[in-house]
Amino acid sequence: MAKAYLQITLKINAPEREAAAKVYSTYKEPFLSGIAGAVSKELLIRDEDVQVLHGFNSEDEASAYLESDLFTNDVVVGLKDLLQAGPEIRIYDAF
Template structure:
């Protein structure tokens, strides 16, 4: 049975349409390691809109979401894979579920 997230990390990426397939590859590459290795990780979804790309991460707690942003997987692998595809810094928000 899946765990219901208690917090969400939303990362909005400004990526040109021509680079979205490459951004989706980064998402696909690191989805499984995220779910298996990151403490408190519950879900990860890619949302593609005309104006941007969003990644929604579900966590057991706000603290787990904050810790992920400091992890090697996020900073070295995900950010490293996306850095040449982004037009600007990502917009990062953390939400708690009540």
């Protein structure tokens, strides 16, 4: 069970959400198998935005992911042309 969550909210227009879902699908397994402390990753879609909820064993591991090569060189690059605004990033401690 996750003890911390990283929530990334993305403003992506509806026609481009399929491309965003492809980025999510492409990097879900590498995230779960290669990022320290990663325990889950879910894609949440609403009319107004898309959210990716990442589960971790600790807040420190969630923060470290944001500096990882997978996030900065793969995920960010894959999403940059789809975003209508900068992402909203939040880390939560879970009890």
